[in-house]
Amino acid sequence: SWRAHSPPSADAGAYLDIERGVIDRRIWKDEGLYQQELRRVFAPSWLFLAHESQLPKPGDFFTTYMGEDPVVVVRGKDRTVRAFLNTCRHRGMRLCRADAGTTRNFTCSYHGWGYDLSGNLVNVPNAEAYPDHFDTADWGLREVARVQNHRGLVFGTWNPEAPDLIEALGDMAWYMDAFLDRDPEGTEVVDGVTKWVLEGNWKLAAEQFASDWYHVNMAHASALMVMSPTGKGPKTEIANTPGRQFTSPLGHGAGFPVHPRSRFDDAAVHEHYDYDQLRERLGSARVEGPMTTGHATVFPNFSYLPVNGTIRVWHPKGPDRMEVWTWVLVDKNMPEEVKQAQRRYNLRTFGPSGIFEQDDGENWSEIQAVSRGFVSNRTPLNYQMGLGIHDDHDPDYPGRVGELYSDNAARGFYARWRDLMNTPAWHENHTTPEGDRD
Ligand code: FES
């Protein structure tokens, strides 16, 4: 059975004392924990796949990863978006080797097996050489169990028993919509995907985007001096910024200043919006809060920054490396020059050479490098900011919401991680790999 093939699982709780706010950095380093993560965090969770604007027509496809599993996301002839494990059922060759494109079917480059847009095996060269009991119906592509869309963002999960995406997002959807629902026509992504590799565990990035406003003043000090509209540097602009942090029991998190003067957005994008209209559409709390210079993570590894226009995935590539994939998200309705202004602004700030992006990556990579040391590895870290001192309710915001300067959402992220790590996933309760399919 699959279960018999699964290595014994570690108690993730042994590495985290969430209640005391103490974390053992081996969770970023340990190969066994990493394998357990692929099995129990990535395989059962809803994971971001693509933006629907990448797949406007039947036959349009995009290749990505769910955890370390390659998948191809494709719009079928019936216009339904499906996702398949991107590996041929014959010898396991990577089936689709392009990043994106349009096709009528997928032909394997090793021996030529061909699959249609619904994953059916439709062509087998030298088929007469196979025995009578060989049935192409048994050898279609493995399909991602559930694929759903929230306001243009397409997510998938291998877990046939997963709750609907909207339930899995919970209150997080309200915060996401400050970015995704600014305009009735919705959003699109512009000009492809930017990808780069970072030394560092994927959780370092996901956790920071969920929770960490604290680093902004220090890590991004020089960038803030350049960006500051007053030219006075970060102290007056960012230090003690009033703001809120949202913590979800589902592991998601978001933090944001609560005054529009906290905006550091591009002038062209700022002028594009009619803020009175936005307040009417989304409510003042959302326009003055999550629409400003904030950050967010949808558990486990999808993050975004509304003002910078970036959406991104932290793809795990082993315990000590991640691949960052980023898209620029804009309102469909924006004039082309505003879209391009948003794209350039994103590139300047959070592109691979962006003035903020480089600061974050440097910190994560150094943390990872330090974690290699034997003694470092056994020296726990502090996650106590805000612990027990906040009243985590604000009538203007849904869910658990407290002060911006807090580790609450990081503790929430790791609590969710620990719970999933310690819970057998659906596939561990089935006896055959096929048994876990719908
Ligand atoms: Fe794909 Fe052989 S591995 S056809």
Ligand code: FE
């Ligand atoms: Fe940062």
